[in-house]
Amino acid sequence: MTHDDLTTINDIIKSTRFATVTTRTSNGDLVSRPLAVLSHEFDGTVWFFTQDPSPKTADISFDEHVNVTYIDGQNTVSLAGTATVSRDQARIDEFWNPFAESWFEGGREDPSVALLQVAATSIEYWDIDKPAIARAFEIVKGLITRSAPDVGENRTIQL
Template identity: 70%
Template sequence: MNDELETIHGIMRGARFATVTTRGAKGELFSRPLAVLDHDFDGHVWFFTQDPSPKTEDVAGDPHVNVAYADGASHVSLAGTATVTRDAALIDRFWNPWAEAWFEGGREDPTVALLEVAADSVEYWHVDKPGVVRAFEVAKALVTGSAPDVGESHTVTL
């Protein structure tokens, strides 16, 4: 895995929840928190979801989504295409006690599904400096008129 993907994966792994934004039938945007599932980032991310649900209806109408992660001061914004799957092997791979709590019938609940997002691009902001250093950089930027050096921001096309 290259350095950028390692940075992205580290931020994603540090987040407990991600915000998934879908587009509704009238073009409105809906953002919903979903629990992050632990796996190595390979351009795809998965979330447990109920199907049917308003989220899966949105994806059926327009599969383009955004997924945002935050780990402290670092952030990842992933743009991609979502699909809903009931692949039993994938569900078994990701099943955990947190998922159990969200489905009344547990693993056998007929609404258990995964929302899979295939990333097209990922933008990330990685802040790797302590808060005191970030404050100094901002103060220095105000005095010098330059941009503060508090971390890095990159866009990765997948």
């Protein structure tokens, strides 16, 4: 992963308030849930507050493979990785915020407070760098010339 890739990924993640985390249930269904983004520099791992036990943590105990998607309006980061549930109090204290407080009746000492830690194994991102009118022109041009429209950058990175 290049420095430019990391900068783009961080910019997209930081511009979102929620990510969608997709898990697999024990019967094989995929379930997606919105989780609040915890602000920090992406370093290959992302974190979310979660309640444990919960259906989400039960899914992860069955299959640790997850997908996390961030969308900031036009740009997207899709992160595949493995999830674990952490009760590391130092990390909980590091990420604790008033929004988290509203989800846990007993505050940060609530026995159900946990963190969902996702270690990325691959990332795909779409960085749309053109205004809507330019994107529309590129799409029409692509239809006419039978070539892919140039609306921004799409990269896949294996970690």
